[in-house]
Amino acid sequence: MSGGGGRHPAGSAIAWIDGPTPPGTWGDPERLCLPLSDRGLLLADGLFETVLIEAGTPRLLAEHLERWRVSAASLGMAPPPGADRVRPLLAEAVARSGLTGTGALRLNWSRGSGAGRGLALPGPDEPQGRPRFWLQLSPWTPVSTPVAVIVSGVERRNAGSLVSRCKTFAYGGAIAALREARAAGADDALLLGSGGDLCCGTSANLLLRRRGAWITPPLESGCLPGVMRGRGLALGLVREERLSVANLLASEAALLINSLGCRPIRRCGATDLTVPAGAGDLWGHLLASS
Structure with a gap:
């Protein structure tokens, strides 16, 4: 070799x-x-x-x-x-x-x-x-800094696409959404699925905490089957549920999570969100249990 x-x-x-x-x-x-x-x-x-x-x-x-x-x-x-x-x-x-x-x-x-x-x-x-x-x-140093996001108005995930289920080289849509977010003074963008529900971030899965439980959009939203997302589901620490922007704004906490880090969402558009102490502890717990 x-x-x-x-x-x-x-x-x-x-x-x-x-x-x-x-x-x-x-x-x-x-x-x-x-x-x-x-x-x-x-x-x-x-x-x-x-x-x-x-x-x-x-x-x-x-x-x-x-x-x-x-x-x-x-x-x-x-x-x-x-x-x-x-x-x-x-x-x-x-x-x-x-x-x-x-x-x-x-x-x-x-x-x-x-x-x-x-x-x-x-x-x-x-x-x-x-x-x-x-x-x-x-x-690489795993990232955990809270971020401000927008909901992209130019890009959506195709819930019916086979390619959406695979981590391919084609990230043009995510790049366009990230450029849109940066132009709006935000750190990242959330993408809707083709049905209009919340789907994911540009390079991370989305988790919301509602009534003490962590929720993530189902694969039918068009989100990638992320490894950390799958780990949370397998351990019973996360469950799937369709999510709207209103659910995000009313959530107890919101995270963008992938294999390289976990970023709490501190603001969506003009609305400040709660970032409780230990909001990102789930990421470390998922790794520790592997």
């Missing part, structure tokens, strides 16, 4: 990309390259997972890899690498980067090159494209 490049400055980001020649190359994320024919680059035809790393150990890796596998199958992609390949690469990335604190590991799986120009995929009797795998390990 070793390729070019030596040890990088302590705590710096490092990346690895699959061969085939040589069988995997290490280097600076700014210098490693994808072929211009890669469908992940041309068409956002790929999937990724972002995993929290603590003291060299990936948190909830099995859950991330399972979502990766299920998403690839649903999109007709070849199965992505499993833990037997990811763990040794992660260990080498930690050693090469000198990471000693927390970090973020991004795993990327593209349909690759070789399928020809345009959207069309080769038929079953035609030569198939070769999938491409690469990863990046970066220093």
Whole structure:
């Protein structure tokens, strides 16, 4: 699995990309390259997972890899690498980067090159494209700062879309909503689903506390099946329920949660929201119980 490049400055980001020649190359994320024919680059035809790393150990890796596998199958992609390949690469990335604190590991799986120009995929009797795998390990400090949000007026999640259920490379809508939020003086945007209910943030699932219980929108809203969201449901600490903007404004607390952090919502539009002490403790509890 070793390729070019030596040890990088302590705590710096490092990346690895699959061969085939040589069988995997290490280097600076700014210098490693994808072929211009890669469908992940041309068409956002790929999937990724972002995993929290603590003291060299990936948190909830099995859950991330399972979502990766299920998403690839649903999109007709070849199965992505499993833990037997990811763990040794992660260990080498930690050693090469000198990471000693927390970090973020991004795993990327593209349909690759070789399928020809345009959207069309080769038929079953035609030569198939070769999938491409690469990863990046970066220093990261989990975020917990309360945020101000708006409800996006320009972007919505498509509740009926297969792609909405998968963590693909296509984040153009989220980027547009985030730009809208920043232009309005907010930190992030909440997205509605195609049915008009609250769905999620641009890169996190939404949780509201109502009558002492944590609630999250159902998958039918169009939200991504987030790993931390799924952990909360599996432990019985979170339940699904359709949510409106009015529910948010009347909530006891509201969180944007993902694998890299948990941010309480302190304001939505012009309305201040309650941020009780310990509002973000749920995130730590979900990790501790894994």
